[in-house]
Amino acid sequence: MARHTRSMDWGFPRWREYGSEREAARVRLCDRDGCEKPGDRPAPKSPNNPDRWYFCEEHAAEYNRNWDYFAGLTAEEAAQREANERRTANGYAHSATNSWAGPGDGSRSRDEMKALEVLELEVDASFEAVRGAWRRLAKEYHPDVRPNDSAAARQFQAIQAAYDVLKTAEDRRQWKPQ
Incomplete structure (x- = not known):
């Protein structure tokens, strides 16, 4: 008489470790x-x-x-599909500025907020205020005004980088598809 052996998969807890089944994968x-x-x-x-x-x-x-996402489409059909998808994806593009609930109203990214700090401005400053602060600080820390001052040169570079970030963001907002 054949002896019946019990499987190791019976009951709780499972007696054999997971991933060690005998069946072919x-x-x-x-x-x-x-x-x-x-x-x-x-x-x-x-x-x-x-x-x-x-x-x-x-x-x-x-x-x-x-x-090629537009394979098999004419130029007009490809343009129409791109326009339709951009129209429905604006919510995703707009949410990119909300990087984990930093200060501000959510319309500025974290990099823009840091740039505003460098320019010594409030979070709701207009671009005209940004341009004015950039000019004022650039005149104060410019290497021609403070020659042989490495700290002023680093500050001037930080001011220029901050202005570039805010200028790019402003251009992006002006050309945002409606």
Whole structure:
């Protein structure tokens, strides 16, 4: 008479460690013809389609390098699709300035807030106030005004960098798509 042995998977607690099952693990192979590596990186077959290819890391990188989101569309259709997606993604672009609830009203990024501190301005300062503070501080710390002063030169560079950050942000706000 054959003796019946009990499986190690019975009861609680489980007697065998997780991941040590005896059954063969199912592995999906890369969808690239001739590749024998596991295909564990999904890639879309086409835009707005739930079907996916499954590639290995090497072939997924190759697929992403050659991906063209607007493949098969005319120039007008591509422009229309881009406009539609930009219109619906404005909320995501606007939320990029809210970096974990720093000071201010949420309309300025963390870098802009640091730049305002360098220019000795309040968080709600207008760009005209930024330009005025930049001119005042640049005149005070300019290397031509304070030659051979390395601290003044570093401060001048910080002032210039702060102004560049705020100028770029102001330009981005003026050209923001409506």
